[in-house]
Amino acid sequence: MIPQRRETPLDMTRNPLPVVASYCATFLKPEMLHIYRQITSLKRCRPVVIAQKREQADRYPFESIHVVAKPAIHFLRRFWFRQLRDKPWQISRAELRALLDILTKTDACLLHIYFGHIAVHLLPLIRAWNKPSIVSFHGADVMVDMDKPAYRAATEQMLEAVKLVLVRSESLRRAVIHLGCDEKKIEIQRTGIPLEEFPFRERSFPPRGSGGEWRLVQAGRLIDKKGLPITLRAFAGFLRRYPSATLTIAGEGPLLEDLQRLARELKIGSRVSFTGFISQAELRDIFYASHIFLHPSETGPDGNQEGIPNSMLEAMASGLPVFATEHGGIPEAIESGVSGVLVPEHNHEELARGLVDAVQDPAFLSRIARAGADAVAQKFDQRIQVRRLEDIYLRVIGRGD
Numbered sequence: 001m002i003p004q005r006r007e008t009p010l011d012m013t014r015n016p017l018p019v020v021a022s023y024c025a026t027f028l029k030p031e032m033l034h035i036y037r038q039i040t041s042l043k044r045c046r047p048v049v050i051a052q053k054r055e056q057a058d059r060y061p062f063e064s065i066h067v068v069a070k071p072a073i074h075f076l077r078r079f080w081f082r083q084l085r086d087k088p089w090q091i092s093r094a095e096l097r098a099l100l101d102i103l104t105k106t107d108a109c110l111l112h113i114y115f116g117h118i119a120v121h122l123l124p125l126i127r128a129w130n131k132p133s134i135v136s137f138h139g140a141d142v143m144v145d146m147d148k149p150a151y152r153a154a155t156e157q158m159l160e161a162v163k164l165v166l167v168r169s170e171s172l173r174r175a176v177i178h179l180g181c182d183e184k185k186i187e188i189q190r191t192g193i194p195l196e197e198f199p200f201r202e203r204s205f206p207p208r209g210s211g212g213e214w215r216l217v218q219a220g221r222l223i224d225k226k227g228l229p230i231t232l233r234a235f236a237g238f239l240r241r242y243p244s245a246t247l248t249i250a251g252e253g254p255l256l257e258d259l260q261r262l263a264r265e266l267k268i269g270s271r272v273s274f275t276g277f278i279s280q281a282e283l284r285d286i287f288y289a290s291h292i293f294l295h296p297s298e299t300g301p302d303g304n305q306e307g308i309p310n311s312m313l314e315a316m317a318s319g320l321p322v323f324a325t326e327h328g329g330i331p332e333a334i335e336s337g338v339s340g341v342l343v344p345e346h347n348h349e350e351l352a353r354g355l356v357d358a359v360q361d362p363a364f365l366s367r368i369a370r371a372g373a374d375a376v377a378q379k380f381d382q383r384i385q386v387r388r389l390e391d392i393y394l395r396v397i398g399r400g401d
Contacts, residue, residue: 017044017045017046018045018046018109018110018393018394018397018399019045019046019047019048019106019107019108019109019110020042020045020046020047020048020108020109020110020111020112020393021047021048021049021050021102021103021106021108021110021111021112022035022039022047022048022049022050022112022114023049023050023051023111023112023113023114023118023122024049024050024051024114024118025051025052025053025115025118026051026052026053026054026055027049027051027053027054027055027060027062027065028055028056028060029055029056030056030059030252030277031220031221033060033280033310034191034192034310035114036060036062037192037194037382038191038192038385038386038389039062040062041192041382041383041386042386042389042390043386043390044390044393044394045110045390045393045394046064047064048064048065048066048106048108049062049064049065049066050065050066050067050068050099050102050103051065051066051067051068052067052068052069052070053067053069053070054067066102066106068095068098068099068102071092071094071095087150087151087154088117088120088121088150088151088154089121090120090121090122090123090124090154091121091122091124091125096124096125096128099122099125100125100128100129103129103131108131109131109397110131110132110133110134110393110396110397111125111126111129111131111132111133111134112133112134112135112136112393113126113133113134113135113136113162114135114136114138115135115136115137115138116135116136116137116142116155116158116176117155119133119135119158119162120151120154120155120158123154123157123158123161126158126161126162127161131397132162132163132164132396132397133161133162133163134162134163134164134165134166134392134396135158135159135162135164135165135166136165136166136167136168136189137165137166137167137168137172137175137176138168138172138307139168139172139225139304139305139306139307139328140225140304140305142172142175142176142179142305152179152180155179155180156179156180156181159176159179159180159181159182159185162185163185163396164185164186164187164392164396165181165185165186165187166186166187166188166189166392167186167187167188167189167307168188168189168190168191168307168308168329169188169190169307169308169328169329169332170188170329170332171305171307171328171329171332172307172328172329173186173188175305187392189385189388189389189392190308190379190380190385191307191308191310191313191380191385192380192381192382192383192384192385192386193310193313193314193317193376193380193381193382194382195317195376195377195381195382197280197284197314198284198287198314198317198318199317199318200317200318200319200370200373201288201318201319202319202366202369202370203291203319203320203321203365203366203369205291205359205362205365205366206291206359206362207362208359208360208361208362212242212244213244213245213246214238214242214244214245214246214291214292214359215245215246215248215289215290215291215292216235216238216245216246216247216248216290216291216292216293216294216355217247217248217249217250217286217287217290217292217293217294217315217320218231218247218248218249218250218293218294218295219249219250219251219283219286219293219311219315220250220251220295220309220311221251221252221253222249222251222252222253222254222255222256222259223253223254223255223300223304224255224298224300224301224302224304225297225298225299225300225304225305225306226295226297226309227295227296227297227298227325227345227346228249228255228259229259229262229348230296230298230346230347230348230351231247231249231294231296231348231351232247232259232262232263232266232268232272233262233266233348233352234294234296234348234349234351234352234355235247235268235271235272235294235352236266236267236268236352237348237349237352237353237356238352238355238356239268239271241356242356242359245271246271246272246273247268247271247272247273247294248272248273248275248286248290249272249273249274249275250275250278250283250286251275251276251277252276252277256274259274260274283311283314284318287314287315287318287320288318290320291320291321291365292320292321292322292323292355292358292359292365293312293315293316293320293321293322293323294322294323294324294351295309295311295312295315295322295323295324295325295330296323296324296325296343296345296348296351297309297324297325297327297328297330297345298325298327298345298346299327299345305327305328306327306328306329306330307328307329308328308329308330308332308333308380309330312324312330312333313333313376313380316333316334316339316340316369316372316373316375316376317373317376317377317380318373319369319370319373320369320372321340321341321358321365321366321368321369321372322334322340322341322368322372323340323341323342323343323351323354323355323358324340324341324342324343325342325343325344325345325351326342326343326344326345327345330342332379333375333376333379333380334372334375335371335375337368338368338371339368339371339372339374339375340368340371340372341354341358341368
């Protein structure tokens with residue numbers, strides 16, 4: 001029998017709100033703060049979480065969580081599916097029974113599966129459960145193993161089986177349609193930013209021609225799609241004009257050593273600091289101490305693309321002017337020259353030129369910073385986005401207006 005763990009007793013009589021079960025394979029990885037915010041902000045539905053394992057419990061406290069651990073033979077089962085059958089693995093009968101038992105005992109009305117490739121693994125559950133399931137795509141999950149016919153076919157079957165598909169941006173909506181999803185099933189549900197945690201502050205920029213100590217920052221996972229080598233090369237060009245400038249790269253990830261090596265090769269190592277993973281409070285302090293936020297996202301070698309980066313939205317809300325790329329969902333958040341500056345992907349020369357031109361006009365930086373914060377408030381306010389998500393949940397389970 002698959003081990004199950006309930007961290008809180010169930011009491012259905014005290015809370016008549018409809019129960020929404022959120023499935024996260026790992027609850028939660030450090031970079032999944034946006035999912036935690038979304039689940040814990042629900043007011044008109046009662047959230048419960050189902051996961052294969054629990055991580056970061058101190059950082060992401062949550063009581064109503066049910067862990068269905070991977071079976072002892074999971075590795076062999078996955079090997080059999082992936083290597084021998086060249087198909088995505090799917091949950092076993094024992095896992096299916098355990099999951100159905102939790103959904104029944106919690107009286108869940110709806111299952112929300114986070115990440116498309118995880119929903120493929122749960123296809124037997126989606127088909128067996130007699131209530132609606134929805135899946136949300138967040139970016140990288142659109143392209144997982146899509147070069148393999150069996151994986152694409154399984155994804156099409158999953159998209160057919162779920163009631164609704166949520167995406168974070170118009171660019172992801174187009175990508176999911178390309179996977180074969182009925183476009184009538186897809187709704188854009190944007191990431192919400194808690195504006196009260198990133199209040200707008202007007203920056204005081206170094207005066208024009210002063211050669212001042214410009215402070216630049218990028219934050220996020222150190223992975224291919226974040227365009228960090230472009231950031232370092234653009235910053236090297238910027239340093240030639242402003243040698244007192246500094247760059248902070250906040251985050252952790254597999255590219256750390258490569259990026260540190262590139263900084264040394266470019267002879268900018270003394271002007272670049274890598275913070276590793278930091279708390280939201282520490283990130284806020286860096287934002288407010290900085291002048292410009294960089295995020296030159298690009299399509300990774302595996303086809304991985306951004307939706308709309310959360311760190312970029314937080315920086316915009318705080319009042320940082322943002323320099324990014326015409327990539328993924330970023331143009332849905334930034335109008336170039338109005339609420340930020342966008343340059344083509346893979347072009348560090350263009351990014352460096354844009355930075356050098358902009359810092360000669362502090363008034364322009366102030367304008368795009370204010371417009372960027374206004375755009376986040378209008379489109380990405382967490383309170384509005386959570387209310388919209390609740391509306392979707394209630395409509396799907398038949399309790400909408």
